[in-house]
Amino acid sequence: MYGRVYASILQRASSYTLTLYSAAPVQYAHLVALPSYQPQPAHQCHCSSWSPFRSDQLCCTGEESGNWSRSGRHLSTRQDLDLQLSRVQINSILRTNEQTVSVPEFDGRGLSAVRKFESNQLAANTPNEDRRSAATCLQSKGMLFGVFDGHGGWACAQAVSERLLYYIAVAMMSEHSLEELEKSMERGRPVPPILQWYKHHADFNYRESASLYIDHLRVFWQDLLDGEEHGEGMSPRDALDCAFKRLDADISLEAQVPLSNDLMKSTAIQVAFAGCTACVAHVGTDGIYVANSGDCRAVLGVQNEDGSWSAVPLSQDHNSQNRDEVERIKAQHPPSERDTVITDDRLLGVLMPLRAFGDVRFKWSHELQQSILSSLESGVDLDSLNLYQYTPPNYLTPPYLDVAPEITHHKLRPQDRFLILGTDGLWDELGSEEAVRLIGEHLSGIHLQAPVSPSERQLKLGQMHELLLKRRARASPALDTNAATHLIRHALGTGEYGELCQERLASMLALPEDLARMYRDDITATVVYLNSDLAKPHHSV
Numbered sequence: 001m002y003g004r005v006y007a008s009i010l011q012r013a014s015s016y017t018l019t020l021y022s023a024a025p026v027q028y029a030h031l032v033a034l035p036s037y038q039p040q041p042a043h044q045c046h047c048s049s050w051s052p053f054r055s056d057q058l059c060c061t062g063e064e065s066g067n068w069s070r071s072g073r074h075l076s077t078r079q080d081l082d083l084q085l086s087r088v089q090i091n092s093i094l095r096t097n098e099q100t101v102s103v104p105e106f107d108g109r110g111l112s113a114v115r116k117f118e119s120n121q122l123a124a125n126t127p128n129e130d131r132r133s134a135a136t137c138l139q140s141k142g143m144l145f146g147v148f149d150g151h152g153g154w155a156c157a158q159a160v161s162e163r164l165l166y167y168i169a170v171a172m173m174s175e176h177s178l179e180e181l182e183k184s185m186e187r188g189r190p191v192p193p194i195l196q197w198y199k200h201h202a203d204f205n206y207r208e209s210a211s212l213y214i215d216h217l218r219v220f221w222q223d224l225l226d227g228e229e230h231g232e233g234m235s236p237r238d239a240l241d242c243a244f245k246r247l248d249a250d251i252s253l254e255a256q257v258p259l260s261n262d263l264m265k266s267t268a269i270q271v272a273f274a275g276c277t278a279c280v281a282h283v284g285t286d287g288i289y290v291a292n293s294g295d296c297r298a299v300l301g302v303q304n305e306d307g308s309w310s311a312v313p314l315s316q317d318h319n320s321q322n323r324d325e326v327e328r329i330k331a332q333h334p335p336s337e338r339d340t341v342i343t344d345d346r347l348l349g350v351l352m353p354l355r356a357f358g359d360v361r362f363k364w365s366h367e368l369q370q371s372i373l374s375s376l377e378s379g380v381d382l383d384s385l386n387l388y389q390y391t392p393p394n395y396l397t398p399p400y401l402d403v404a405p406e407i408t409h410h411k412l413r414p415q416d417r418f419l420i421l422g423t424d425g426l427w428d429e430l431g432s433e434e435a436v437r438l439i440g441e442h443l444s445g446i447h448l449q450a451p452v453s454p455s456e457r458q459l460k461l462g463q464m465h466e467l468l469l470k471r472r473a474r475a476s477p478a479l480d481t482n483a484a485t486h487l488i489r490h491a492l493g494t495g496e497y498g499e500l501c502q503e504r505l506a507s508m509l510a511l512p513e514d515l516a517r518m519y520r521d522d523i524t525a526t527v528v529y530l531n532s533d534l535a536k537p538h539h540s541v
Helices: 002-020 087-095 155-172 175-187 207-226 236-254 262-273 323-330 366-375 432-444 461-474 483-493 502-510
Strands: 099-102 114-122 130-137 143-151 195-197 275-284 287-293 297-303 309-313 406-410 416-422 523-530
Touching: 087 114, 087 483, 087 502, 114 130, 114 483, 130 155, 130 523, 143 155, 143 416, 143 523, 155 195, 155 207, 155 236, 155 262, 155 275, 175 207, 207 236, 207 262, 236 262, 236 275, 236 287, 236 406, 275 297, 275 416, 275 523, 287 297, 297 432, 309 432, 416 432, 416 483, 432 483, 483 502, 483 523
Parallel strands: none
Antiparallel strands: 099 114, 114 523, 130 143, 130 195, 143 275, 275 287, 287 406, 297 309, 297 416, 416 523
């Protein structure tokens, strides 16, 4: 099945890929430098009709040594499409961005609700448009975890991943703590730390915009201090809601006001015109609060009394498959627009997520958009900033999009074992139940098999063989210690019977960067292991 599907798609795509898609030159140096490796004979891959893509299925019109677009960017030719990777190369690619952090059980303020977390990312876009964040709140309680899926470039996801957790933490701080922050700023003293970040070595920040971001965070806490009753700070629910909305408002404002230099100005506009979805969890002794805006997802892994695993959704996808969400948006516009607000399962026929940060193209008036883009220096290349003069069709009564998060709360129970946060690239490939089963069995090392049912006993020989193959696939040992890597490996490499298919995984990972996004999305996964002891009677709160 997979071989026929992927080969036919690639064959159809090849005729136009070389003219419509371009990317920076493919860099395989990290693969070439690896020692030669001859893998041991693998389990037979039961992708019944699977065969790796053949390089002669790609149409090439240029020289065999490579093709270059008019913009000077490399376009893949048949020589680029060596889609076979060794196991060492596969592992190297999958594990490059993995992160494992153990959390102290006692942090000086009380027991932690988190034992450890594991995270990973795999890019399809170049550069990766996903981002992730994790931090401990130092001026309040709990930990924050977020995944962010950018679109229209990576700029908005980058800014939100750097800033949103600060806004949430500040909103939860007490009035006294905020006053101490403000006194430190006024007197030029070191500011008490707000968050303890857990960064991967490949993470980076917008250095040129750091002062702007600090200034606007300060204005935010000043506004909180000016409020009538901030007292001991907001609850996690209120803080999440306030922080999402305030940061999006700041992103919009920063693109409209004069800034100190052209680089900061162009960055602010780029952030505002790009967009990102976000799913953030606050994990504390009082449970899990999840704020979601868009189509990222949070799923709780629950271990049942018989040892099996169940998935409890802690967020809802905000896309056209969510009928309540579609009706919410239609209700905000005149009846004459009911048939045009959502077309082809997209907002105004363009945008798939129905809530997001940034995306001012769906929030501002047409006149404001033109004014801001025209304010950039004449020498600025709008294409290089992923900016362009474009108005969605039927753009009559903006705004059509907002960031208001949908917030859920779950009180921790002894059977609650872990939380999965993932961008939609993960959920495109795995269902929530399957993801929880994979992590649960990875955690316990036990692969439960249901008894053969009466109907299964009546299967014919060939059908029984398929059933046995599926059962054997479920009992295969894990290849990764990092649970997020385990998820990504199975998301891209699962065969017809649930087994890991080496050929499929190799082909998905070896696609050149100008083709990869046609077959998969960026994937980010974070697995948070919960301290279920807190939910037992002697730890009840």
